[in-house]
Structure formats: C-alpha cells, structure tokens
Amino acid sequence: MVGRVWAVLIVGILAIGGISVVKKAAQTTTIPGGSTSATVNVLPTTRSITVSPGQVTFSDCHRGQPPYHSTSTLLGQPNGECSVGTLGAHGTYPITIDNLGIPSNIEVSASNAVPADNGTRWRLCSTHGHPACTGPGGAPGANEYKARTTARGELSATALTASPACDFVFDPTGGCLAARGQLRHEGIKLIGPTRFSDSSASFTITITWIAVAP
Amino acid sequence: MFGSGDDGSGGDASGLAVTVSLSAAESEYLAGARRRFVRRWLRATLAVPAALGLLIAFPWLARASIGVGVQGAPVRLHTVARPGSSYALPPVYVVNTGTQDETISMRVQRLSHGPGRTVPSSWIQFTGNGMQLSARKSARVPLELVVPAGAAPGKYLSDVVVVGSAAVSVGKTNLGVAAATKLEFSVGRASDSGLGIPPWTLWAIGGLLLAALAVLAFRVSGLQVRVARRPVSSKFIDSQGGYRGR
Numbered sequence: 001m002v003g004r005v006w007a008v009l010i011v012g013i014l015a016i017g018g019i020s021v022v023k024k025a026a027q028t029t030t031i032p033g034g035s036t037s038a039t040v041n042v043l044p045t046t047r048s049i050t051v052s053p054g055q056v057t058f059s060d061c062h063r064g065q066p067p068y069h070s071t072s073t074l075l076g077q078p079n080g081e082c083s084v085g086t087l088g089a090h091g092t093y094p095i096t097i098d099n100l101g102i103p104s105n106i107e108v109s110a111s112n113a114v115p116a117d118n119g120t121r122w123r124l125c126s127t128h129g130h131p132a133c134t135g136p137g138g139a140p141g142a143n144e145y146k147a148r149t150t151a152r153g154e155l156s157a158t159a160l161t162a163s164p165a166c167d168f169v170f171d172p173t174g175g176c177l178a179a180r181g182q183l184r185h186e187g188i189k190l191i192g193p194t195r196f197s198d199s200s201a202s203f204t205i206t207i208t209w210i211a212v213a214p
Numbered sequence: 215m216f217g218s219g220d221d222g223s224g225g226d227a228s229g230l231a232v233t234v235s236l237s238a239a240e241s242e243y244l245a246g247a248r249r250r251f252v253r254r255w256l257r258a259t260l261a262v263p264a265a266l267g268l269l270i271a272f273p274w275l276a277r278a279s280i281g282v283g284v285q286g287a288p289v290r291l292h293t294v295a296r297p298g299s300s301y302a303l304p305p306v307y308v309v310n311t312g313t314q315d316e317t318i319s320m321r322v323q324r325l326s327h328g329p330g331r332t333v334p335s336s337w338i339q340f341t342g343n344g345m346q347l348s349a350r351k352s353a354r355v356p357l358e359l360v361v362p363a364g365a366a367p368g369k370y371l372s373d374v375v376v377v378g379s380a381a382v383s384v385g386k387t388n389l390g391v392a393a394a395t396k397l398e399f400s401v402g403r404a405s406d407s408g409l410g411i412p413p414w415t416l417w418a419i420g421g422l423l424l425a426a427l428a429v430l431a432f433r434v435s436g437l438q439v440r441v442a443r444r445p446v447s448s449k450f451i452d453s454q455g456g457y458r459g460r
Contacts, residue, residue: 047393048283048311055386084387095389096279100311102286104393107325164325188387208390210375212325213286 043180048101049211056095058082058190078194079139085187087150093185097167097209099178104211106178107164111207113145115200122193122203126159135194143197147190147205157189164210177214280391281311282318282378283352288396289374291359297404298363303338305354306395308376310347316378318347320355323375325394330371333397337361338374347378365401372397 060083063069064076075082085094099106113122122145125131127138134141150157151169158168166176169184178184188207285307295301310316320340324332342355357374373394380388 044283045286046283046307046309047286047395048281048309049391049393050279050281050311051389051391052279052313053389054278054280054312054314054380055388057386098281100281101283101393204386204388206379206388206390208377208392210325210392210394212373212394213288213396 044101046101047104047211047213048099049104049106049209050098050100051209052096052098053094056084056188058084058188060086075190075192077192077196079135080192081189082192083187083189087187087189089152091152091187093150093152093187095186095188096183097169097186098183099170099180099211101180101211103177103179103214105176105214106167106170107176107210107212108149108158108160108167109162109164109208109210110147110160111162111205113203113205115198116202116204117198117200119198119200120196121198122196124160124162126161129159129161140191140193142193142195144193145190147188147207149186149188149207151184151186160207164208164212167209178211278314279312280314280316280378280380280389282316282376282391282393283309283311284374284376284393284395286395288398289357291399294400294402295359295361295365296402297361297365297367299361301359301361303357303359303397303399305356306374306376307352307354308347309352310349310378312378312380312391313349314380315346315348316380318345318353318355319343319377319379321375321377322372322397323394324371325373325375326371326396328371330369330398331366333370333372333399337365338397359399361401363404367401367403369400370398 057073058075059073061070061072061075062081064080065078068076068078068080070076070080070082085092087093097106110124112124115121120143122140122143123131125133125140125144125146127133127146133139133144133146135144140146147160148157149160149167149169158165167184167186168174168176169186170176170178170182190205289303289306291301291303293301306320308318308320310318320343322333322335322338337360339358339360340355341357342353345353345355347353374397375392375394377390377392379390
C-alpha cells in the first residue's frame with residue numbers, strides 16, 4: 001500500500017517537472033540569426049484620467065417632510081438629501097479619480113437631472129454661483145437640485161456646476177493641479193428640489209471629471 | 215402525536231436520544247424543508263467559488279472603470295490660416311484608458327487661460343466623432359479647420375475636449391471622463407496674399423520688368439542693328455550705300 005502511494009507521488013512530481021520543462025522551453029525559443037528584441041517603457045505623454053466605478057447610485061437619503069420624507073434609498077421633498085458614499089470623518093468615499101497621465105488640472109462638472117420619461121428636468125443650481133438656487137436660504141427651488149463632490153473630512157468640497165470647475169479635492173490650498181499618478185477618493189452629496197413636477201420614479205445625472213492643461 | 219421512533223442516529227449510547235413520531239403531512243413538510251435547505255446550501259456553496267473564479271478570470275469586473283486620454287502636445291496649425299480656406303489639422307491621438315468599451319465624442323471648448331480669441335466650435339470638423347473605442351485601444355482622429363470668409367485676424371486659442379462615456383443607465387448617476395488639449399492657430403488678413411490685387415497682376419508686372427531689363431542690357435552692350443529698305447527698282451545698293459544702275 002505504502003509503495004503504491006510512493007509510486008503515485010513520484011509520478012506526480014515527474015509530471016509537474018515535465019510540464020515545467022516544456023513551459024520553460026516554450027518561453028526560451030531562440031530567434032534564428034542571433035537577434036533579440038527588447039521593449040522599453042516610457043513615461044506617458046498623454047493627458048488622461050480614469051474614474052471608477054463608471055456608475056453609482058445615491059443612497060443614505062434623509063430629510064423631507066411627510067408624506068414625502070426620504071427613505072434610506074429614495075429622495076423625498078422638500079429638499080431631501082442623498083449621497084454617494086457615507087460622508088464624514090469616518091465615512092466611505094467610493095469614487096476613485098486617477099490622473100494617469102501628465103500633470104493636469106482636474107475639473108468637474110454635472111448635467112441637469114433628466115427624468116426617466118424625459119419630462120421636466122431638474123436644473124443644476126448653486127448657492128453662490130450661477131445659476132443661483134431659488135429656494136429659501138439658498139436651497140434648491142422647484143425643479144432644481146444642487147450637488148457637490150467631497151473627500152474625507154469634507155474639508156474641500158466642490159460645488160458642481162454645468163461648466164467645468166476646479167475639483168478642490170486634488171489641491172485643498174485652492175487649486176486642482178494633480179501630479180502624474182495622483183488619485184483621490186470622493187463622494188457626492190445631492191440636495192433635491194423643494195418640489196418636483198415630473199412624476200418619474202428616477203432621474204439620471206452625469207458627472208464628468210476632466211483633465212485640462214494647467 | 216408524539217411517540218417513539220428511530221431517528222436514525224445510530225443509537226449512540228452516550229448521547230441523549232429523542233425520538234418523535236410525525237404524521238405523513240408533517241414528514242412531507244420536513245422533507246420539503248430539508249430539500250430546500252440543501253438546495254440553498256448548495257447554491258450558496260457554488261455561488262461563492264463561481265464569483266471568485268469570475269473575478270480571478272476577469273479582474274476588471276471587480277473594478278470597472280472609465281477613462282480617456284488625449285495627446286499632451288497642443289494641436290497647432292503651422293501656417294497662417296486665410297479666411298475662406300480649409301486646412302487639415304494634425305490628427306489628434308485619443309486613447310481609452312478604462313476597462314470597458316466607450317463612445318468617444320469630441321468638441322471644441324475654451325478651457326485654457328491665455329491670450330487669443332476663442333475658436334467657434336463650427337470652425338472645427340471632427341471625422342471620427344462618436345466612434346467606439348475598446349478598452350486600452352487608441353486612435354488618431356483627423357480634424358479639419360474651416361475658416362469662414364469674414365473671420366477676424368489674430369491668434370486663436372481653445373481646447374479640443376475628448377469625452378469618454380460608457381452606456382448610460384436611467385436612474386443612475388453616470389460618471390463621465392474627459393481630457394483636453396490646446397488648439398492653437400493664427401488667422402491672417404484676407405488681403406495678405408496680394409496687397410489687394412489679384413495674383414495674375416504680379417506675373418504681368420514681373421514679365422514687364424524682365425522685358426525692361428533685357429532692353430537695358432542690350433543698349434548697354436553697344437550692339438547696333440541697322441535696318442535698310444531694299445529699293446523697289448532694279449537698282450541695287452552697293453556696299454558703300456550708293457545706287458548702281460544697269
């Protein structure tokens with residue numbers, strides 16, 4: 001019995017060794033004429049940016065008033081709030097923005113919110129920028145919303161606008177210059193309208209990060 | 215309802231044996247519950263390794279990303295553009311740096327700071343706008359500059375913005391990426407080519423000047439040409455210029 005086990009082990013070892021030798025031989029095939037080829041990798045000269053994941057869903061919703069008080073995943077009114085990630089000092093920031101290429105300014109913009117039935121959109125507004133929110137105390141008015149990107153600690157939030165603006169998460173001192181390979185983890189906070197006239201169950205927003213020449 | 219029975223445990227003498235007797239309906243119910251439990255257990259047992267296997271085989275599933283890149287060097291026209299003319303700009307290098315197929319769209323937008331007029335978007339025509347680009351693949355997109363006849367002269371500066379977007383999902387927040395490179399060129403005055411006169415007049419003036427130079431050179435060389443008329447009668451002129459009659 002023991003001898004049979006040993007025989008099986010030896011055959012197994014020989015088989016693994018044989019496969020390794022064949023693999024090695026395949027990897028070291030020589031080129032006739034004695035030439036060889038070599039590849040040199042160079043620093044990229046492109047301006048490029050990568051964001052992951054490609055799609056996110058808002059959750060962690062709160063505020064609003066009965067009968068439209070927000071649930072954990074559904075935005076209520078007036079001025080319900082939802083976020084991507086759980087924001088705060090110990091929160092999670094699920095969106096990764098990576099400046100893969102040459103040093104660039106990282107800017108960010110957002111679109112209006114388009115309802116599923118393509119009806120009345122929510123216009124993107126901001127408290128201090130243009131167009132201004134028309135609700136009480138700088139809050140979004142009817143069919144308006146505002147949003148901002150933020151990083152850990154919410155120290156460098158960037159109000160989203162329709163035209164690209166500096167994403168201060170990359171440079172809390174006031175700029176948005178990102179070095180080659182610099183990445184940041186971000187979350188998004190959204191404040192909805194005082195009331196919305198479109199009865200669609202979902203609205204689609206596109207947020208775009210752009211790498212621009214410094 | 216309860217009574218004695220064999221639970222099939224093998225009759226371990228050291229353990230506490232509890233025997234119950236069940237009605238046919240209860241036995242059937244229990245057997246069904248057991249089958250459901252086994253089915254769920256098997257499903258869960260198979261699902262975890264299958265998911266792990268998928269992630270090992272296709273690691274991009276674990277971290278799908280969208281990304282785009284554009285050449286860092288500005289797009290420049292190396293000659294001065296004339297109003298009313300079209301020019302082929304150097305093709306723009308575009309790359310999909312994400313992990314999934316993307317639709318690449320391009321536009322002209324002023325993002326860079328600095329002197330120069332903003333390029334109207336209608337002046338730039340993109341051949342490959344809206345093309346599909348697979349993950350990690352690149353392309354060169356030809357551009358054409360069309361300067362209208364009434365274009366103001368001077369330097370122009372804007373950006374070629376390349377936008378990469380994956381399939382848009384309704385009800386989601388779709389994250390997009392874009393990268394921009396500078397677009398620079400100059401437009402000259404419409405009359406720069408000929409001082410306000412048609413080009414053929416330059417050729418005519420040049421020809422006249424050449425003719426004048428030839429006449430001047432002939433005179434300076436001292437060569438003379440005498441032209442004499444042959445007499446109408448039978449008389450002829452001798453070598454001294456006198457008439458000889460027959």
